[in-house]
Amino acid sequence: MSRSDEPLLRVDGLKKHYPITEGILNTEVGRARAVDGISLELERGETFGIVGESGCGKSTAAASMVRLEEPTDGEIRFEGENVLEYDAAELRRFRREVQLIFQDPDSSFDPRMSVGDAVAEPLVVQGMSDRERRREIVADLLERVGLSAADMKRYPHEFSGGQKQRIGLARALTVNPKLLVADEPVSALDVSVQAEILRLIDEFQRELGLTVLIISHDLGVVRQVCDRVAVMYLGEFVEVGPTEELFSNPQHPYTRALLSAIPTPDPTDRGLGVELTGDVPDPSDPPSGCKFHTRCPEVIPPSGIDLSQETWRSVLTFRKQVERESIDVESIVEMGVLESGDKYGNLEEPSPDAIDDADLKRWIRSEYDVPDRLDDPRAEATVDDALDAIVDGDHDRAKAHLAEEFTTVCEREKPELEACGTEQEAACHLLDDVHVELDELRLTE
Amino acid sequence: MSTRDDTTDVRDVPTERDDQPLLKISNLHTYFRTDSEDVRAVDGVSLTVDPGETVAIVGESGSGKTVASEAITRLFKSPPGYIPEGSIEINGREITDLSDEELRRVRGGEVSHVFQNPQGALNPVYTIGWQIREALQLHADVSKSEARERAVELLTQVGIPEASSRLDDYPHEFSGGMKQRVLIAIALACEPDLLIADEPTTALDVTIQAQILELLAELQEQRDMGMLFITHDLGVVAEIADRVAVMYAGKIMEKGSVEDVFETPAHPYTRALLDCLPGRGGIGGIPGELPDPRSPPPGCRFADRCRHAIDACRTGDQPGMHRVGDAPDHTTSCVHFEPGRDSSTVLDAGSEPAGSPSPPDDLERGGRR
Amino acid sequence: MGEDTDTRTKADGGTAPRDVTFEQVDWDEIDADGVARSRKRVAWLAVVSLWTIGVAYDLYSRFVAETGQAAFPVLGSVSPVDWLWSFTLLVLLYYGVVPLYENPRMTRYYWKEFKKNKAAVVSALYLIVVFAIGVIGPRVLPEPEPTPGLENQPPVWGSIEAYSAGTSCAGGTTTVDGVTMCQGSWQHPFGTTSSGEDILLSSIYGMEVSMQVGLIATLMSISVAAAVGLTAAYYGGLVDEVLMRYVDIQMTFPTFFLFLLLAYTIGSSLFVLILIFGLFGWGSSARIMRSEALQRREEPYMKAAKNAGASSLWTIRRHLLPNISNSLITAATLTIPSIILAEAAIAFLGLGDPTVPSWGRLISDGRDQLRTAWWISTIPGGFLFFTILAFNFLGDALRDALDPRHGGSGE
Ligand code: SF4
Numbered sequence A: 001m002s003r004s005d006e007p008l009l010r011v012d013g014l015k016k017h018y019p020i021t022e023g024i025l026n027t028e029v030g031r032a033r034a035v036d037g038i039s040l041e042l043e044r045g046e047t048f049g050i051v052g053e054s055g056c057g058k059s060t061a062a063a064s065m066v067r068l069e070e071p072t073d074g075e076i077r078f079e080g081e082n083v084l085e086y087d088a089a090e091l092r093r094f095r096r097e098v099q100l101i102f103q104d105p106d107s108s109f110d111p112r113m114s115v116g117d118a119v120a121e122p123l124v125v126q127g128m129s130d131r132e133r134r135r136e137i138v139a140d141l142l143e144r145v146g147l148s149a150a151d152m153k154r155y156p157h158e159f160s161g162g163q164k165q166r167i168g169l170a171r172a173l174t175v176n177p178k179l180l181v182a183d184e185p186v187s188a189l190d191v192s193v194q195a196e197i198l199r200l201i202d203e204f205q206r207e208l209g210l211t212v213l214i215i216s217h218d219l220g221v222v223r224q225v226c227d228r229v230a231v232m233y234l235g236e237f238v239e240v241g242p243t244e245e246l247f248s249n250p251q252h253p254y255t256r257a258l259l260s261a262i263p264t265p266d267p268t269d270r271g272l273g274v275e276l277t278g279d280v281p282d283p284s285d286p287p288s289g290c291k292f293h294t295r296c297p298e299v300i301p302p303s304g305i306d307l308s309q310e311t312w313r314s315v316l317t318f319r320k321q322v323e324r325e326s327i328d329v330e331s332i333v334e335m336g337v338l339e340s341g342d343k344y345g346n347l348e349e350p351s352p353d354a355i356d357d358a359d360l361k362r363w364i365r366s367e368y369d370v371p372d373r374l375d376d377p378r379a380e381a382t383v384d385d386a387l388d389a390i391v392d393g394d395h396d397r398a399k400a401h402l403a404e405e406f407t408t409v410c411e412r413e414k415p416e417l418e419a420c421g422t423e424q425e426a427a428c429h430l431l432d433d434v435h436v437e438l439d440e441l442r443l444t445e
Numbered sequence B: 001m002s003t004r005d006d007t008t009d010v011r012d013v014p015t016e017r018d019d020q021p022l023l024k025i026s027n028l029h030t031y032f033r034t035d036s037e038d039v040r041a042v043d044g045v046s047l048t049v050d051p052g053e054t055v056a057i058v059g060e061s062g063s064g065k066t067v068a069s070e071a072i073t074r075l076f077k078s079p080p081g082y083i084p085e086g087s088i089e090i091n092g093r094e095i096t097d098l099s100d101e102e103l104r105r106v107r108g109g110e111v112s113h114v115f116q117n118p119q120g121a122l123n124p125v126y127t128i129g130w131q132i133r134e135a136l137q138l139h140a141d142v143s144k145s146e147a148r149e150r151a152v153e154l155l156t157q158v159g160i161p162e163a164s165s166r167l168d169d170y171p172h173e174f175s176g177g178m179k180q181r182v183l184i185a186i187a188l189a190c191e192p193d194l195l196i197a198d199e200p201t202t203a204l205d206v207t208i209q210a211q212i213l214e215l216l217a218e219l220q221e222q223r224d225m226g227m228l229f230i231t232h233d234l235g236v237v238a239e240i241a242d243r244v245a246v247m248y249a250g251k252i253m254e255k256g257s258v259e260d261v262f263e264t265p266a267h268p269y270t271r272a273l274l275d276c277l278p279g280r281g282g283i284g285g286i287p288g289e290l291p292d293p294r295s296p297p298p299g300c301r302f303a304d305r306c307r308h309a310i311d312a313c314r315t316g317d318q319p320g321m322h323r324v325g326d327a328p329d330h331t332t333s334c335v336h337f338e339p340g341r342d343s344s345t346v347l348d349a350g351s352e353p354a355g356s357p358s359p360p361d362d363l364e365r366g367g368r369r
Numbered sequence C: 001m002g003e004d005t006d007t008r009t010k011a012d013g014g015t016a017p018r019d020v021t022f023e024q025v026d027w028d029e030i031d032a033d034g035v036a037r038s039r040k041r042v043a044w045l046a047v048v049s050l051w052t053i054g055v056a057y058d059l060y061s062r063f064v065a066e067t068g069q070a071a072f073p074v075l076g077s078v079s080p081v082d083w084l085w086s087f088t089l090l091v092l093l094y095y096g097v098v099p100l101y102e103n104p105r106m107t108r109y110y111w112k113e114f115k116k117n118k119a120a121v122v123s124a125l126y127l128i129v130v131f132a133i134g135v136i137g138p139r140v141l142p143e144p145e146p147t148p149g150l151e152n153q154p155p156v157w158g159s160i161e162a163y164s165a166g167t168s169c170a171g172g173t174t175t176v177d178g179v180t181m182c183q184g185s186w187q188h189p190f191g192t193t194s195s196g197e198d199i200l201l202s203s204i205y206g207m208e209v210s211m212q213v214g215l216i217a218t219l220m221s222i223s224v225a226a227a228v229g230l231t232a233a234y235y236g237g238l239v240d241e242v243l244m245r246y247v248d249i250q251m252t253f254p255t256f257f258l259f260l261l262l263a264y265t266i267g268s269s270l271f272v273l274i275l276i277f278g279l280f281g282w283g284s285s286a287r288i289m290r291s292e293a294l295q296r297r298e299e300p301y302m303k304a305a306k307n308a309g310a311s312s313l314w315t316i317r318r319h320l321l322p323n324i325s326n327s328l329i330t331a332a333t334l335t336i337p338s339i340i341l342a343e344a345a346i347a348f349l350g351l352g353d354p355t356v357p358s359w360g361r362l363i364s365d366g367r368d369q370l371r372t373a374w375w376i377s378t379i380p381g382g383f384l385f386f387t388i389l390a391f392n393f394l395g396d397a398l399r400d401a402l403d404p405r406h407g408g409s410g411e
């Protein structure tokens, strides 16, 4: 029916943007870039995982790949056929080849439909009209997922979360799909049940030669079942690679940060390593260059600046705040007065004018964790100038000073996914040197 | 319970404070009335929390851990919920027989809660500042400007930048992690002695969870506050707790210091739970379901799912808490640890589910590549 | 319960040559097969077609051949209201009774839940009696006729001063304190009206009218409301906007006035009344259903259906509709009493068809004689009152009982 050398699913430059509209005319004022250009190939029989924090676009990515959401841009090929050009009948057949398992076992079943009907539904809508045959298929499947055929007549609320997820698996398998997409299949379940469900998926995968795409925020789950993993951040893949390599030798700073944030069940190994500060930026206004540079603990300093990584991170965060003009001097003054005790204790209305410039500058620094003196004299001078400008109320000058000195390659240029191991790829400028070296090596050879 | 009378006034005697626990729960039961039989959510739990200590209750859904924590200040809905038996002492004062009015002073005063879902716990129509002020003014007579100052301080302490300008923001303007910080600030408003944190990081991403856990640990150290931490995640327990109690079906199965419990997990349930964690080599979960909380079977609650179960497990009551090894307060509720029995049956068993109901034949090869 | 399925599957597994597991299904073959329908559905379609043909023939002979009402074998001529009535009964049978019969386990469960509400059980009994008498009574009993001489007869247990009653007294007379009292009799158990019509007979005919008006108009109204509300919620966007703005406009125009307007122009038959209330009174019901459907639309099981390849129509019918049944029942329980009351009010005011033996008309008949012949207004008034009350109780109980989430497994 199709060329078997093609990957089962090939996704190229997939984008899904949600327009942000305003007013009664629904004028578009912006776009939330939920998925912003991802590509992947699913080989037959493999288990591929997409991990990322909530809001990174992983669920939207999955929904768009199987056309439950219409993608904004990109190409999807299933067994070599262009999925986006399917007509209604082809789409219905495609729905049969690709089945989903949902996150929340409580809400993914129609509470008013018996379990038997729910599991048989894909059969009915796909046109199997023989009732007896449907019943037999459903009975067989329910038994194979560890329930009994008698459960057909019962309703979803009569089952526990784990049982419902088994039923969810049965429902997905009724039409014998080739691709199974599981969106957080176990994150609503207890650990003791998670393992059972994952094992069940695994068993069926082997038995039927299924291809499985797992979306999860839980790196533990992904590590347990996936052959390959993609780490997603703000709508893009930042690192893709075989599971073991990716976990044992993460190349992207974000992957490293995620891994180090997982609590280990070992009380002798406390402290959660590198921490990411702040939250994921707004996807309708993603940062330029590398989207992670606003939080990256390893963000690259401009050449000629000699600061510790931590200090450099705080200087850059400070600069970002200045740029967004969200330095709130009043608030800093209020806090400063509160903490300074006697010196300004008798001030009626704490206002920036009543404060010593030197004090104010110190307070601003401490608010953004910028040390009182930077080790690098050039950087120190720039920060000091910028602070002067802020105290004078001249934000443009502050911005200009900072931008001139502290612009990093990470915000200027967008890193592309590049190979950094046998099959591992990551998108980070830190790896550029490696490539340069690799290239040079190749040239000299 | 018999000590009730002579401990009511202990609060006034400061010298005794140090050697009594901050929270002492003894033999607590919490039932919920239904049409037929009562649901026994908590069925005899004893626990202490000392000042400055973090005790974690770990358990899966249906274990009764949340009800146990809510029973302390009677937060559960009543009726149908009620406490048929048991005693709860805070700083030596019995609080199960307090009136609602008196209890209200305990809530948010000596004892404060942080809940799982930061979305639902803040009122969307009031500003953050308003909600913190409310918490302050409920328990202390403070002026508006004092309350504002306190609010700014609190928000700064929980790591919200530019606190004073954010006071006038509404909850929807905060991210999930920030909301949880605000809720912690509210919980701390009245300087509680005991903070009860019920799955405070479950709804958050790992990176945010790490931030919140660090914050909680930090705050606790600063204030020498006792913390009762409810969670289902053994990883989080290992990260934050000093002592841990493992709950199953309304009962405590094992308790002890975190080091002891993770090093030598004794109860078969604890061991199975640890085996479920990725990277521990275990596979396959714990087959079976929780017993019916309406009419729990005799003997050990875990017997139906336990691979070490013997006849003695299915008669009488839940086994008593027996010492595990030489550790001072590491105890477990399992017959194999009764004096005179050989506890190594459990302790030396490997993690492979030897006699589990349906061994997955093709998985013996050790999971995936 | 259900063990039969279990064993049967196992027993068949070895012998039956056909595929019973999902891997063995040849989907290309099924794709080529096209649609087949179940026997039940075929029967239903046949019945509906028969009905449609009947209506078409009736319309043809009335308006095209102009031979007047068509005469059918056995049935004779069928009035427009009877056409609607028969269809309503068929729908109630097919969508209400048949599923209950087919699924005895759920029926038992529903009944168990329903039983808990004693008021509702009494209401249901009362309504079943009223409904049964209303459906059968008028087919077998004579029409109530004005009987000169037998006016204002008291009910069987009562009496009335003879000068207030007609010339004769069915139950004979007695003398109390020197006044001749006319006694009630079993001939007219509930007495008669001021024109000598038997009140029991009239009330029975009134039951039919109330049931017809209440059920037919409500069925029409709820169907339209559900169709509009669900379509608007499911598709959203422009469709939603257009439909809901239309509802806004329609609701600015009270159905009652619309009826008055039409009553003056084309005459106020019961048929017109039913049509008006059925076709223009669904605005608020549609809004209730839309708002619930908007929430349900976002549920993951809707996505699950889409993922299975289900069409919009299927998803709406099989998932959206059952899950807004709370709103649907609420809307229906609000609509039925309000329409019955509206009809009674119209008849009371004398704006309805004077030949229709409605409760409202009876009540209005007796309103001048409340002092002397109180039973003329109060007996049909009592029927009206209890019918409305019973529908309200019933609605509440149904809403709770029909939700499979509320309880356990039944057995
Ligand atoms: S490109 Fe720069 S900011 Fe982005 S991950 Fe790499 S080091 Fe961090």
Ligand code: SF4
Binding pocket: B267, B268, B269, B300, B301, B302, B303, B304, B306, B307, B308, B309, B310, B313, B319, B333, B334, B335, B336
């Ligand atoms: S008491 Fe028996 S059943 Fe319970 S945990 Fe111990 S061995 Fe298992």
